Amino acid sequence: MDVSATERSDAELARLTARGDRPAAGMLIARHQAMVRWFLRRLCGNADTADDLAQETFLRVLRYAHRYDPRYPMRTWLLTIARRLWISQRPRLVVEQAPAHDPVDATNDPARTATVAEQRVAIDAAMTQLTEPQRTAVLLFHLRELPLREVARVMEVPEGTVKSHLHRARALMRQHLDDPTEATPP
Amino acid sequence: MTTTPPSPDDRDRRWIEALRQADEPDPPDGDRFVREVLARWDGSAASEPVSPRRWRLLLFPAALAAVIALAVSISLWRVPPQPAPPAPVADLFRQATEQILVQPGRVSDAISTATQWLDAHRLIDLLPAQRLPDPARFVEPIDHETPDAT
Numbered sequence: 154m155d156v157s158a159t160e161r162s163d164a165e166l167a168r169l170t171a172r173g174d175r176p177a178a179g180m181l182i183a184r185h186q187a188m189v190r191w192f193l194r195r196l197c198g199n200a201d202t203a204d205d206l207a208q209e210t211f212l213r214v215l216r217y218a219h220r221y222d223p224r225y226p227m228r229t230w231l232l233t234i235a236r237r238l239w240i241s242q243r244p245r246l247v248v249e250q251a252p253a254h255d256p257v258d259a260t261n262d263p264a265r266t267a268t269v270a271e272q273r274v275a276i277d278a279a280m281t282q283l284t285e286p287q288r289t290a291v292l293l294f295h296l297r298e299l300p301l302r303e304v305a306r307v308m309e310v311p312e313g314t315v316k317s318h319l320h321r322a323r324a325l326m327r328q329h330l331d332d333p334t335e336a337t338p339p
Numbered sequence: 340m341t342t343t344p345p346s347p348d349d350r351d352r353r354w355i356e357a358l359r360q361a362d363e364p365d366p367p368d369g370d371r372f373v374r375e376v377l378a379r380w381d382g383s384a385a386s387e388p389v390s391p392r393r394w395r396l397l398l399f400p401a402a403l404a405a406v407i408a409l410a411v412s413i414s415l416w417r418v419p420p421q422p423a424p425p426a427p428v429a430d431l432f433r434q435a436t437e438q439i440l441v442q443p444g445r446v447s448d449a450i451s452t453a454t455q456w457l458d459a460h461r462l463i464d465l466l467p468a469q470r471l472p473d474p475a476r477f478v479e480p481i482d483h484e485t486p487d488a489t
Binding site for chain 1: 351355360362363365366369370372375377379380381383
């Protein structure tokens with residue numbers, strides 16, 4: 154009995170994609186698109202730019218699916234490609250420091266809405282103070298809760314370097330969120 | 340009443356939690372995104388250059404043929420030119436015999452042919468120079484058909 158597409162592993166989908174299997178490619182994209190787009194939106198701060206980069210990321214994965222090493226998670230490969238694309242194309246892109254997310258949903262509690270909005274602004278402002286490696290480390294380790302080993306593989310640095318980025322990023326975030334006027338760039 | 344300041348870990352947890360709460364939800368247009376990527380993939384596949392794997396498949400026979408041709412040309416180039424083989428001895432004797440018997444007027448040619456034969460077999464140096472007949476002595480035709488007057 155054939156295994157349905159939803160039960161297929163990333164490695165199998167990559168193998169089928171390398172043969173030109175369109176449904177497998179679609180399943181691979183659908184499975185990981187949210188994470189890649191989220192990561193790029195948080196990195197570059199612009200939803201349209203992030204989606205362009207995400208499309209390019211997946212195109213490369215589809216073209217070079219035969220190179221996928223199944224010993225490592227697919228998301229590691231995707232995030233590595235996405236980050237490389239962002240770093241290489243960043244000088245040519247217009248980076249917006251505005252928050253990448255949509256406006257705060259209106260709720261029945263205007264006070265609550267205002268509080269959340271202020272919180273988002275403060276956090277976004279603090280995040281913009283971080284360097285790209287610091288931001289990547291915070292996003293993947295603290296928000297996506299990827300293992301340190303996987304974060305290091307995505308960033309293509311030793312684990313100790315990731316720890317160093319995280320340490321400095323946490324200090325800056327604390328400093329900025331506690332007293333933004335005293336925060337200094339790294 | 341005073342409160343103790345939060346430890347660094349507590350303060351980290353606070354902003355990390357705030358960061359998570361402030362994080363945006365997954366984009367709702369995932370299906371559209373998938374369709375767009377697949378459409379670009381279809382478009383690029385039509386105009387895409389040959390993939391690296393196919394390049395390897397195409398290049399391998401060509402590279403193999405080039406290597407073989409190169410090896411053959413090098414081997415031919417390195418072989419020294421062979422000297423032309425000497426005329427077979429049998430041919431030289433046949434020529435000499437014909438010239439003496441069939442063309443009796445060409446005795447000098449027959450001697451030259453015999454001398455070539457000796458030279459070809461490295462025998463010419465073994466003979467004293469005076470034992471070699473001088474072709475000039477035989478410029479006069481010998482008529483084998485004329486019976487000896489004596």
